[in-house]
Structure formats: structure tokens, C-alpha cells
Amino acid sequence: MEQLDAKQRWEERYAESDRIWSGRPNARLVEVAPGLTPGRALDxxxxxGGDTVWLAEHDWHVVAVDIADAALARAAELAASRNVLDRIEFQQHNLTETFPQGSFDLVSAHFLHSPWDWDRDALLRRAADAVAPGGTLLIVDHGEAPPWAQGVHDHRFPSVTEVLDGLALDAAQWERVRVEQSEREAQGPDGQSGTLIDNVIVLRRR
Structure with missing residues (x-):
């Protein structure tokens, strides 16, 4: 029942507005992905669909996953409008219960936070397991709440070290390509300017 509630809550969140996110790809994905050879990606x-569509436009074949049917429908609509629907497979998963099958050259998890209790470390370990040999795991988290965010400034986001500890990966099997906290300038949903802090983890499976 708790997991069903999580899906319902996200569906309600998307029902609040015709569009929640900007539609643009995340900045760290745009930094990292051009250095990779396009292949099969998991978003x-x-x-x-901002990241999914951008990857498809840059020659990746993408499996795009979300818990909310409303999000997937909007992502598919964006993909169709940009003529990349044939490069994307959309799958609905509650990632605490089910996970896409197969291996991927890029597994991307951007701001995969939840206001509800869940075993995020276990999910990220499954994400790492899905990376093919030579592939890349990209995890980007909020280092702290965006300055324009409402009601989340008391939420504690995990540090880079905590994420790595939770992954518990074998150093002999993984190369740390980029592990850092990084600032960037961005605009909020109402045009506000502010500095965002991202925790960026880029790991390559040897």
C-alpha cells in the first residue's frame, strides 16, 4: 500500500500543472555525455523527458523510466514533437519494486530524491549493476535545496561521500572519473536567478 501511495502522490504532483519541469536537459548530463560513445542509455x-529526448537526439537509444504515468505520457509527447520517439522505450516502474532489464552504456540518475522514505542506496546499487563493462554511471544530486524551492529547505540531501559509501562498489572494478560538489548559475521556474550546488558522481565500470 505504501508503494502504491508513492505512485499516487507523484501522479497528483503532475496533475497540479500542465508542465512541471523546463523540458531542457540537465546541465551535468550535457557536460558529461558528449565525452561518451553513444549506445544504450537508462534514464x-x-x-x-528533457534528458531522455536530448540523449535520443544525440544518437543514444534510451530506456526512460518513471513511476508516474503522467510523466511518461508527457515525455512521449515531447519525444514525438522532436521526432525521436523511435529511439526511446518508455517503461513505468516503481524502482523500489521493479527495475528495467538488461545492461546499459550509460545509467543516469539526476536528482532522484523523494520526500518519502525509501531505500535509495539499494536502488543506486541496482543502477550500478545495470552498467555494462566500459559503461558509465552518472549520479547528480542536490547539494542543498535550490534557493527558490518551497518546503524542502529542511530536507537533508546525501553528500558525495555518503552516496559512494552507499554504493559500496569495488574500486578494482570502477574508475572515479568525476566526484565533486560543483556550483552553477541557474534560473528558477519564475525566472529567479540563483546559485545551485550539485553533487556530481561519474563512475566508469572497468
Whole structure:
């Protein structure tokens, strides 16, 4: 029942507005992906499809996953409008219960946070397991709440070290390509300017 409630809550969140996210790809994905050879990508928590569509436009074949049917429908609509629907497979998963099958050259998890209790470390370990040899795991978290966010400033986001500890990966099997906290300038949903802090983890399976 708790997991069903999580899906219902996200569906209600998307029902609040015709569009929640900007539709643009996440900045860290745009930084990292051009250095990779396009192949098969997994976008965990794809939302309304900004990252998914960008990857498809850059020659990746993408499995796009979200818990909310509303998010997947909006992502598919965006993909169709950009003529990349044939490069994307949309899958609905509650990632605490089910996970896409297969291996991927890129597994991307951007801001995969939840206000509800869940075993995020276990999910990220499954994400790492899905990375093919030579592939990349990209995890981007909020280092702290965006300055324009409402009601989340008391939420504690995990540090880079905590995420790595939770992954518990064998150092002999994984190369740390980029592990850092990084600032960037961004605009909020109402045009506000502010500095965002991202925790960026880029790991390559040897």
C-alpha cells in the first residue's frame, strides 16, 4: 500500500500543472555525455523527458523510466514533437519494486530524491549493476535545496561521500572519473536567478 501511495502522490504532483519541469536537459548530463560513445542509455526518473529526448537526439537509444504515468505520457509527447520517439522505450516502474532489464552504456540518475522514505542506496546499487563493462554511471544530486524551492529547505540531501559509501562498489572494478560538489548559475521556474550546488558522481565500470 505504501508503494502504491508513492505512485499516487507523484501522479497528483503532475496533475497540479500542465508542465512541471523546463523540458531542457540537465546541465551535468550535457557536460558529461558528449565525452561518451553513444549506445544504450537508462534514464532513471525521466520526468517529462528533457534528458531522455536530448540523449535520443544525440544518437543514444534510451530506456526512460518513471513511476508516474503522467510523466511518461508527457515525455512521449515531447519525444514525438522532436521526432525521436523511435529511439526511446518508455517503461513505468516503481524502482523500489521493479527495475528495467538488461545492461546499459550509460545509467543516469539526476536528482532522484523523494520526500518519502525509501531505500535509495539499494536502488543506486541496482543502477550500478545495470552498467555494462566500459559503461558509465552518472549520479547528480542536490547539494542543498535550490534557493527558490518551497518546503524542502529542511530536507537533508546525501553528500558525495555518503552516496559512494552507499554504493559500496569495488574500486578494482570502477574508475572515479568525476566526484565533486560543483556550483552553477541557474534560473528558477519564475525566472529567479540563483546559485545551485550539485553533487556530481561519474563512475566508469572497468
Amino acid at each position: 532513471l526518473g525521466c520526468g517529462e
